[in-house]
Amino acid sequence: MAMTSVDERREKIVHLVNTAGSVSFGQIKTAFPEVSDMTLRTDLKALDECRRIVRIHGGARSVEFVIGTDDMLDSRSLRNVAAKETIAEKAAALVRSDSTIFLDSGSTTTMVARDLDDQRMLVFTASLTCAMELARLSLARSIIVGGALNRFSFSLNGGRTLEDVRGLNFDQFFLGITSYQDDFGFSCGSDEETAVKRACIERAEQTVALMDSSKIGRRSTFQICDLDDVDIIVSDGCLPESFLHDCARAGVRVV
Structure with a gap:
Protein backbone atom coordinates (compact mmCIF):
# COMPACT_ATOMS: atom_id res chain seq x y z
CA MET A 1 0.00 0.00 0.00
CA ALA A 2 1.39 3.39 -1.00
CA MET A 3 2.17 5.87 1.74
CA THR A 4 -0.07 8.91 2.03
CA SER A 5 1.32 12.41 2.40
CA VAL A 6 0.49 12.22 6.12
CA ASP A 7 2.42 8.95 6.47
CA GLU A 8 5.39 10.37 4.59
CA ARG A 9 5.46 13.50 6.74
CA ARG A 10 5.29 11.48 9.94
CA GLU A 11 8.09 9.21 8.78
CA LYS A 12 10.19 12.31 8.13
CA ILE A 13 9.38 13.59 11.62
CA VAL A 14 10.49 10.28 13.14
CA HIS A 15 13.72 10.44 11.14
CA LEU A 16 14.35 14.02 12.28
CA VAL A 17 13.78 13.13 15.94
CA ASN A 18 15.89 9.97 15.80
CA THR A 19 18.75 11.74 14.06
CA ALA A 20 18.88 14.59 16.58
CA GLY A 21 17.89 12.57 19.65
CA SER A 22 15.85 15.47 20.97
CA VAL A 23 14.19 18.34 19.08
CA SER A 24 12.10 21.35 20.00
CA PHE A 25 8.74 22.04 18.43
CA GLY A 26 10.34 25.06 16.80
CA GLN A 27 12.87 22.83 15.05
CA ILE A 28 10.07 20.61 13.78
CA LYS A 29 8.15 23.66 12.58
CA THR A 30 11.25 24.91 10.73
CA ALA A 31 11.60 21.53 9.01
CA PHE A 32 7.94 21.63 7.90
CA PRO A 33 7.16 25.30 7.32
CA GLU A 34 4.14 24.57 5.13
CA VAL A 35 2.38 22.55 7.85
CA SER A 36 0.23 24.21 10.52
CA ASP A 37 1.11 24.04 14.20
CA MET A 38 -2.11 22.15 14.93
CA THR A 39 -1.34 19.50 12.31
CA LEU A 40 2.21 19.03 13.58
CA ARG A 41 0.99 18.66 17.15
CA THR A 42 -1.51 16.06 15.93
CA ASP A 43 1.36 14.25 14.20
CA LEU A 44 3.44 14.23 17.39
CA LYS A 45 0.52 12.95 19.43
CA ALA A 46 -0.13 10.13 16.94
CA LEU A 47 3.55 9.15 16.78
CA ASP A 48 3.78 9.16 20.57
CA GLU A 49 0.68 6.97 20.89
CA CYS A 50 2.16 4.36 18.56
CA ARG A 51 5.51 4.73 20.37
CA ARG A 52 7.54 5.91 17.40
CA ILE A 53 8.72 9.01 19.32
CA VAL A 54 8.24 10.40 22.83
CA ARG A 55 6.52 13.75 23.29
CA ILE A 56 8.06 16.02 25.89
CA HIS A 57 7.24 19.55 26.93
CA GLY A 58 8.14 21.78 24.00
CA GLY A 59 9.19 19.05 21.58
CA ALA A 60 10.01 15.37 21.18
CA ARG A 61 12.72 12.82 21.94
CA SER A 62 13.71 9.65 20.18
CA VAL A 63 12.69 6.36 21.73
CA GLU A 64 16.36 5.30 21.77
CA PHE A 65 17.29 8.34 23.86
CA VAL A 66 14.54 7.62 26.36
CA ILE A 67 15.04 3.88 26.85
CA GLY A 68 18.77 3.63 26.23
CA THR A 69 18.48 0.79 23.76
CA ASP A 70 18.07 0.24 20.08
CA ASP A 71 14.29 0.06 20.18
CA MET A 72 11.21 -0.53 22.29
CA LEU A 73 11.31 -3.69 24.38
CA ASP A 74 8.46 -5.39 22.52
CA SER A 75 10.30 -4.85 19.23
CA ARG A 76 13.66 -5.99 20.59
CA SER A 77 12.10 -9.18 21.90
CA LEU A 78 11.51 -10.26 18.31
CA ARG A 79 15.12 -9.74 17.19
CA ASN A 80 17.99 -12.26 17.34
CA VAL A 81 15.77 -14.62 19.32
CA ALA A 82 17.93 -17.73 18.85
CA ALA A 83 21.08 -15.87 19.94
CA LYS A 84 19.32 -14.43 22.99
CA GLU A 85 17.97 -17.83 23.98
CA THR A 86 21.49 -19.29 23.81
CA ILE A 87 22.85 -16.45 25.95
CA ALA A 88 20.00 -16.73 28.47
CA GLU A 89 20.53 -20.47 28.96
CA LYS A 90 24.28 -19.97 29.51
CA ALA A 91 23.72 -17.06 31.91
CA ALA A 92 21.10 -18.87 33.98
CA ALA A 93 23.54 -21.78 34.41
CA LEU A 94 26.00 -19.40 36.12
CA VAL A 95 23.61 -18.71 39.01
CA ARG A 96 24.21 -20.73 42.16
CA SER A 97 21.90 -21.59 45.02
CA ASP A 98 21.94 -19.24 48.05
CA SER A 99 23.41 -16.39 45.98
CA THR A 100 22.23 -12.82 45.47
CA ILE A 101 21.89 -11.50 41.93
CA PHE A 102 20.68 -8.37 40.13
CA LEU A 103 19.02 -8.65 36.71
CA ASP A 104 19.33 -5.62 34.42
CA SER A 105 16.41 -4.57 32.24
CA GLY A 106 16.06 -5.76 28.65
CA SER A 107 14.83 -8.58 26.46
CA THR A 108 17.83 -10.86 27.08
CA THR A 109 17.77 -10.48 30.87
CA THR A 110 14.03 -11.20 30.76
CA MET A 111 14.88 -14.50 29.09
CA VAL A 112 17.45 -15.17 31.81
CA ALA A 113 14.73 -14.66 34.44
CA ARG A 114 12.57 -17.14 32.54
CA ASP A 115 15.38 -19.74 32.48
CA LEU A 116 16.46 -19.51 36.14
CA ASP A 117 16.16 -22.72 38.14
CA ASP A 118 13.81 -22.55 41.09
CA GLN A 119 16.28 -22.55 43.94
CA ARG A 120 17.00 -20.60 47.11
CA MET A 121 18.40 -17.21 46.10
CA LEU A 122 17.70 -13.50 46.32
CA VAL A 123 16.98 -11.75 43.03
CA PHE A 124 16.85 -7.97 42.61
CA THR A 125 15.73 -6.21 39.45
CA ALA A 126 14.50 -2.87 38.16
CA SER A 127 12.73 -4.60 35.26
CA LEU A 128 9.00 -5.27 35.35
CA THR A 129 9.30 -7.92 32.63
CA CYS A 130 11.97 -9.74 34.65
CA ALA A 131 9.75 -9.51 37.71
CA MET A 132 6.87 -11.12 35.84
CA GLU A 133 9.09 -14.07 34.91
CA LEU A 134 10.43 -14.35 38.46
CA ALA A 135 6.89 -14.65 39.83
CA ARG A 136 6.86 -18.34 38.84
CA LEU A 137 9.65 -19.13 41.33
CA SER A 138 8.62 -20.41 44.76
CA LEU A 139 12.00 -20.94 46.43
CA ALA A 140 13.63 -17.69 45.30
CA ARG A 141 12.86 -14.33 46.86
CA SER A 142 12.45 -11.50 44.32
CA ILE A 143 12.66 -7.78 45.07
CA ILE A 144 11.94 -4.89 42.68
CA VAL A 145 13.92 -1.73 43.40
CA GLY A 146 12.01 1.54 43.28
CA GLY A 147 12.12 4.33 40.74
CA ALA A 148 10.36 6.14 37.93
CA LEU A 149 8.68 3.95 35.30
CA ASN A 150 10.04 3.99 31.77
CA ARG A 151 6.94 3.04 29.79
CA PHE A 152 8.96 1.92 26.77
CA SER A 153 11.44 -0.45 28.41
CA PHE A 154 9.12 -1.41 31.33
CA SER A 155 11.94 -0.66 33.74
CA LEU A 156 12.54 1.69 36.66
CA ASN A 157 15.28 4.28 36.92
CA GLY A 158 16.12 7.66 38.40
CA GLY A 159 17.32 8.87 41.78
CA ARG A 160 15.19 6.44 43.80
CA THR A 161 16.59 3.49 41.85
CA LEU A 162 20.17 4.63 42.40
CA GLU A 163 19.53 5.10 46.12
CA ASP A 164 18.12 1.57 46.40
CA VAL A 165 20.97 -0.02 44.42
CA ARG A 166 23.68 1.78 46.41
CA GLY A 167 22.24 0.28 49.58
CA LEU A 168 22.79 -3.27 48.32
CA ASN A 169 25.53 -5.81 47.74
CA PHE A 170 25.07 -8.75 45.38
CA ASP A 171 27.15 -11.63 44.08
CA GLN A 172 26.37 -11.21 40.38
CA PHE A 173 25.05 -8.44 38.16
CA PHE A 174 23.71 -9.56 34.79
CA LEU A 175 24.32 -6.56 32.52
CA GLY A 176 22.32 -5.98 29.36
CA ILE A 177 24.37 -4.52 26.50
CA THR A 194 23.62 4.16 32.26
CA ALA A 195 23.63 5.49 35.82
CA VAL A 196 21.73 2.43 37.07
CA LYS A 197 24.07 0.03 35.25
CA ARG A 198 27.14 1.77 36.67
CA ALA A 199 25.74 1.66 40.20
CA CYS A 200 25.05 -2.06 39.84
CA ILE A 201 28.58 -2.74 38.61
CA GLU A 202 29.95 -0.94 41.68
CA ARG A 203 27.86 -3.06 44.07
CA ALA A 204 28.44 -6.43 42.38
CA GLU A 205 31.12 -8.96 43.26
CA GLN A 206 30.96 -10.20 39.67
CA THR A 207 29.60 -8.48 36.54
CA VAL A 208 28.29 -10.72 33.77
CA ALA A 209 27.70 -8.97 30.44
CA LEU A 210 25.11 -10.53 28.13
CA MET A 211 26.24 -9.84 24.59
CA ASP A 212 25.31 -11.18 21.17
CA SER A 213 27.62 -10.53 18.24
CA SER A 214 25.34 -7.86 16.72
CA LYS A 215 26.39 -5.42 19.48
CA ILE A 216 30.02 -5.23 18.29
CA GLY A 217 30.84 -2.02 16.47
CA ARG A 218 27.53 -0.34 17.28
CA ARG A 219 27.52 3.18 18.67
CA SER A 220 25.51 4.66 21.55
CA THR A 221 25.86 7.95 23.40
CA PHE A 222 26.58 7.15 27.07
CA GLN A 223 29.51 5.02 28.19
CA ILE A 224 28.70 2.34 30.75
CA CYS A 225 32.12 0.83 31.40
CA ASP A 226 35.27 -0.53 29.79
CA LEU A 227 35.89 -4.14 28.84
CA ASP A 228 38.05 -4.80 31.89
CA ASP A 229 35.23 -3.65 34.19
CA VAL A 230 33.31 -6.87 33.51
CA ASP A 231 34.30 -10.35 34.66
CA ILE A 232 32.38 -12.63 32.30
CA ILE A 233 30.83 -12.18 28.87
CA VAL A 234 28.06 -14.57 27.92
CA SER A 235 27.81 -14.69 24.13
CA ASP A 236 26.01 -16.38 21.27
CA GLY A 237 29.28 -18.03 20.21
CA CYS A 238 29.74 -15.73 17.22
CA LEU A 239 31.94 -12.97 18.64
CA PRO A 240 34.78 -11.93 16.30
CA GLU A 241 38.30 -13.22 16.96
CA SER A 242 39.65 -9.70 17.47
CA PHE A 243 37.17 -9.11 20.31
CA LEU A 244 37.91 -12.50 21.87
CA HIS A 245 41.60 -11.58 21.80
CA ASP A 246 40.84 -8.31 23.61
CA CYS A 247 38.85 -10.24 26.22
CA ALA A 248 41.73 -12.63 26.85
CA ARG A 249 44.15 -9.71 27.22
CA ALA A 250 41.80 -8.01 29.70
CA GLY A 251 41.31 -11.21 31.69
CA VAL A 252 37.61 -11.42 30.83
CA ARG A 253 36.14 -14.90 30.64
CA VAL A 254 33.91 -15.62 27.62
CA VAL A 255 31.30 -18.39 27.76
Whole structure:
Protein backbone atom coordinates (compact mmCIF):
# COMPACT_ATOMS: atom_id res chain seq x y z
CA MET A 1 0.00 0.00 0.00
CA ALA A 2 1.39 3.39 -1.00
CA MET A 3 2.17 5.87 1.74
CA THR A 4 -0.07 8.91 2.03
CA SER A 5 1.32 12.41 2.40
CA VAL A 6 0.49 12.22 6.12
CA ASP A 7 2.42 8.95 6.47
CA GLU A 8 5.39 10.37 4.59
CA ARG A 9 5.46 13.50 6.74
CA ARG A 10 5.29 11.48 9.94
CA GLU A 11 8.09 9.21 8.78
CA LYS A 12 10.19 12.31 8.13
CA ILE A 13 9.38 13.59 11.62
CA VAL A 14 10.49 10.28 13.14
CA HIS A 15 13.72 10.44 11.14
CA LEU A 16 14.35 14.02 12.28
CA VAL A 17 13.78 13.13 15.94
CA ASN A 18 15.89 9.97 15.80
CA THR A 19 18.75 11.74 14.06
CA ALA A 20 18.88 14.59 16.58
CA GLY A 21 17.89 12.57 19.65
CA SER A 22 15.85 15.47 20.97
CA VAL A 23 14.19 18.34 19.08
CA SER A 24 12.10 21.35 20.00
CA PHE A 25 8.74 22.04 18.43
CA GLY A 26 10.34 25.06 16.80
CA GLN A 27 12.87 22.83 15.05
CA ILE A 28 10.07 20.61 13.78
CA LYS A 29 8.15 23.66 12.58
CA THR A 30 11.25 24.91 10.73
CA ALA A 31 11.60 21.53 9.01
CA PHE A 32 7.94 21.63 7.90
CA PRO A 33 7.16 25.30 7.32
CA GLU A 34 4.14 24.57 5.13
CA VAL A 35 2.38 22.55 7.85
CA SER A 36 0.23 24.21 10.52
CA ASP A 37 1.11 24.04 14.20
CA MET A 38 -2.11 22.15 14.93
CA THR A 39 -1.34 19.50 12.31
CA LEU A 40 2.21 19.03 13.58
CA ARG A 41 0.99 18.66 17.15
CA THR A 42 -1.51 16.06 15.93
CA ASP A 43 1.36 14.25 14.20
CA LEU A 44 3.44 14.23 17.39
CA LYS A 45 0.52 12.95 19.43
CA ALA A 46 -0.13 10.13 16.94
CA LEU A 47 3.55 9.15 16.78
CA ASP A 48 3.78 9.16 20.57
CA GLU A 49 0.68 6.97 20.89
CA CYS A 50 2.16 4.36 18.56
CA ARG A 51 5.51 4.73 20.37
CA ARG A 52 7.54 5.91 17.40
CA ILE A 53 8.72 9.01 19.32
CA VAL A 54 8.24 10.40 22.83
CA ARG A 55 6.52 13.75 23.29
CA ILE A 56 8.06 16.02 25.89
CA HIS A 57 7.24 19.55 26.93
CA GLY A 58 8.14 21.78 24.00
CA GLY A 59 9.19 19.05 21.58
CA ALA A 60 10.01 15.37 21.18
CA ARG A 61 12.72 12.82 21.94
CA SER A 62 13.71 9.65 20.18
CA VAL A 63 12.69 6.36 21.73
CA GLU A 64 16.36 5.30 21.77
CA PHE A 65 17.29 8.34 23.86
CA VAL A 66 14.54 7.62 26.36
CA ILE A 67 15.04 3.88 26.85
CA GLY A 68 18.77 3.63 26.23
CA THR A 69 18.48 0.79 23.76
CA ASP A 70 18.07 0.24 20.08
CA ASP A 71 14.29 0.06 20.18
CA MET A 72 11.21 -0.53 22.29
CA LEU A 73 11.31 -3.69 24.38
CA ASP A 74 8.46 -5.39 22.52
CA SER A 75 10.30 -4.85 19.23
CA ARG A 76 13.66 -5.99 20.59
CA SER A 77 12.10 -9.18 21.90
CA LEU A 78 11.51 -10.26 18.31
CA ARG A 79 15.12 -9.74 17.19
CA ASN A 80 17.99 -12.26 17.34
CA VAL A 81 15.77 -14.62 19.32
CA ALA A 82 17.93 -17.73 18.85
CA ALA A 83 21.08 -15.87 19.94
CA LYS A 84 19.32 -14.43 22.99
CA GLU A 85 17.97 -17.83 23.98
CA THR A 86 21.49 -19.29 23.81
CA ILE A 87 22.85 -16.45 25.95
CA ALA A 88 20.00 -16.73 28.47
CA GLU A 89 20.53 -20.47 28.96
CA LYS A 90 24.28 -19.97 29.51
CA ALA A 91 23.72 -17.06 31.91
CA ALA A 92 21.10 -18.87 33.98
CA ALA A 93 23.54 -21.78 34.41
CA LEU A 94 26.00 -19.40 36.12
CA VAL A 95 23.61 -18.71 39.01
CA ARG A 96 24.21 -20.73 42.16
CA SER A 97 21.90 -21.59 45.02
CA ASP A 98 21.94 -19.24 48.05
CA SER A 99 23.41 -16.39 45.98
CA THR A 100 22.23 -12.82 45.47
CA ILE A 101 21.89 -11.50 41.93
CA PHE A 102 20.68 -8.37 40.13
CA LEU A 103 19.02 -8.65 36.71
CA ASP A 104 19.33 -5.62 34.42
CA SER A 105 16.41 -4.57 32.24
CA GLY A 106 16.06 -5.76 28.65
CA SER A 107 14.83 -8.58 26.46
CA THR A 108 17.83 -10.86 27.08
CA THR A 109 17.77 -10.48 30.87
CA THR A 110 14.03 -11.20 30.76
CA MET A 111 14.88 -14.50 29.09
CA VAL A 112 17.45 -15.17 31.81
CA ALA A 113 14.73 -14.66 34.44
CA ARG A 114 12.57 -17.14 32.54
CA ASP A 115 15.38 -19.74 32.48
CA LEU A 116 16.46 -19.51 36.14
CA ASP A 117 16.16 -22.72 38.14
CA ASP A 118 13.81 -22.55 41.09
CA GLN A 119 16.28 -22.55 43.94
CA ARG A 120 17.00 -20.60 47.11
CA MET A 121 18.40 -17.21 46.10
CA LEU A 122 17.70 -13.50 46.32
CA VAL A 123 16.98 -11.75 43.03
CA PHE A 124 16.85 -7.97 42.61
CA THR A 125 15.73 -6.21 39.45
CA ALA A 126 14.50 -2.87 38.16
CA SER A 127 12.73 -4.60 35.26
CA LEU A 128 9.00 -5.27 35.35
CA THR A 129 9.30 -7.92 32.63
CA CYS A 130 11.97 -9.74 34.65
CA ALA A 131 9.75 -9.51 37.71
CA MET A 132 6.87 -11.12 35.84
CA GLU A 133 9.09 -14.07 34.91
CA LEU A 134 10.43 -14.35 38.46
CA ALA A 135 6.89 -14.65 39.83
CA ARG A 136 6.86 -18.34 38.84
CA LEU A 137 9.65 -19.13 41.33
CA SER A 138 8.62 -20.41 44.76
CA LEU A 139 12.00 -20.94 46.43
CA ALA A 140 13.63 -17.69 45.30
CA ARG A 141 12.86 -14.33 46.86
CA SER A 142 12.45 -11.50 44.32
CA ILE A 143 12.66 -7.78 45.07
CA ILE A 144 11.94 -4.89 42.68
CA VAL A 145 13.92 -1.73 43.40
CA GLY A 146 12.01 1.54 43.28
CA GLY A 147 12.12 4.33 40.74
CA ALA A 148 10.36 6.14 37.93
CA LEU A 149 8.68 3.95 35.30
CA ASN A 150 10.04 3.99 31.77
CA ARG A 151 6.94 3.04 29.79
CA PHE A 152 8.96 1.92 26.77
CA SER A 153 11.44 -0.45 28.41
CA PHE A 154 9.12 -1.41 31.33
CA SER A 155 11.94 -0.66 33.74
CA LEU A 156 12.54 1.69 36.66
CA ASN A 157 15.28 4.28 36.92
CA GLY A 158 16.12 7.66 38.40
CA GLY A 159 17.32 8.87 41.78
CA ARG A 160 15.19 6.44 43.80
CA THR A 161 16.59 3.49 41.85
CA LEU A 162 20.17 4.63 42.40
CA GLU A 163 19.53 5.10 46.12
CA ASP A 164 18.12 1.57 46.40
CA VAL A 165 20.97 -0.02 44.42
CA ARG A 166 23.68 1.78 46.41
CA GLY A 167 22.24 0.28 49.58
CA LEU A 168 22.79 -3.27 48.32
CA ASN A 169 25.53 -5.81 47.74
CA PHE A 170 25.07 -8.75 45.38
CA ASP A 171 27.15 -11.63 44.08
CA GLN A 172 26.37 -11.21 40.38
CA PHE A 173 25.05 -8.44 38.16
CA PHE A 174 23.71 -9.56 34.79
CA LEU A 175 24.32 -6.56 32.52
CA GLY A 176 22.32 -5.98 29.36
CA ILE A 177 24.37 -4.52 26.50
CA THR A 178 23.27 -2.18 23.73
CA SER A 179 26.59 -1.39 22.03
CA TYR A 180 30.32 -2.01 22.14
CA GLN A 181 33.19 -0.15 20.46
CA ASP A 182 36.90 -0.80 20.98
CA ASP A 183 37.66 2.81 21.84
CA PHE A 184 34.52 3.47 23.93
CA GLY A 185 33.63 0.23 25.68
CA PHE A 186 30.05 -0.70 26.50
CA SER A 187 27.42 1.99 26.02
CA CYS A 188 23.71 2.75 25.77
CA GLY A 189 21.50 5.63 24.68
CA SER A 190 20.13 6.86 28.01
CA ASP A 191 21.99 8.62 30.78
CA GLU A 192 19.50 7.38 33.40
CA GLU A 193 19.84 3.74 32.31
CA THR A 194 23.62 4.16 32.26
CA ALA A 195 23.63 5.49 35.82
CA VAL A 196 21.73 2.43 37.07
CA LYS A 197 24.07 0.03 35.25
CA ARG A 198 27.14 1.77 36.67
CA ALA A 199 25.74 1.66 40.20
CA CYS A 200 25.05 -2.06 39.84
CA ILE A 201 28.58 -2.74 38.61
CA GLU A 202 29.95 -0.94 41.68
CA ARG A 203 27.86 -3.06 44.07
CA ALA A 204 28.44 -6.43 42.38
CA GLU A 205 31.12 -8.96 43.26
CA GLN A 206 30.96 -10.20 39.67
CA THR A 207 29.60 -8.48 36.54
CA VAL A 208 28.29 -10.72 33.77
CA ALA A 209 27.70 -8.97 30.44
CA LEU A 210 25.11 -10.53 28.13
CA MET A 211 26.24 -9.84 24.59
CA ASP A 212 25.31 -11.18 21.17
CA SER A 213 27.62 -10.53 18.24
CA SER A 214 25.34 -7.86 16.72
CA LYS A 215 26.39 -5.42 19.48
CA ILE A 216 30.02 -5.23 18.29
CA GLY A 217 30.84 -2.02 16.47
CA ARG A 218 27.53 -0.34 17.28
CA ARG A 219 27.52 3.18 18.67
CA SER A 220 25.51 4.66 21.55
CA THR A 221 25.86 7.95 23.40
CA PHE A 222 26.58 7.15 27.07
CA GLN A 223 29.51 5.02 28.19
CA ILE A 224 28.70 2.34 30.75
CA CYS A 225 32.12 0.83 31.40
CA ASP A 226 35.27 -0.53 29.79
CA LEU A 227 35.89 -4.14 28.84
CA ASP A 228 38.05 -4.80 31.89
CA ASP A 229 35.23 -3.65 34.19
CA VAL A 230 33.31 -6.87 33.51
CA ASP A 231 34.30 -10.35 34.66
CA ILE A 232 32.38 -12.63 32.30
CA ILE A 233 30.83 -12.18 28.87
CA VAL A 234 28.06 -14.57 27.92
CA SER A 235 27.81 -14.69 24.13
CA ASP A 236 26.01 -16.38 21.27
CA GLY A 237 29.28 -18.03 20.21
CA CYS A 238 29.74 -15.73 17.22
CA LEU A 239 31.94 -12.97 18.64
CA PRO A 240 34.78 -11.93 16.30
CA GLU A 241 38.30 -13.22 16.96
CA SER A 242 39.65 -9.70 17.47
CA PHE A 243 37.17 -9.11 20.31
CA LEU A 244 37.91 -12.50 21.87
CA HIS A 245 41.60 -11.58 21.80
CA ASP A 246 40.84 -8.31 23.61
CA CYS A 247 38.85 -10.24 26.22
CA ALA A 248 41.73 -12.63 26.85
CA ARG A 249 44.15 -9.71 27.22
CA ALA A 250 41.80 -8.01 29.70
CA GLY A 251 41.31 -11.21 31.69
CA VAL A 252 37.61 -11.42 30.83
CA ARG A 253 36.14 -14.90 30.64
CA VAL A 254 33.91 -15.62 27.62
CA VAL A 255 31.30 -18.39 27.76
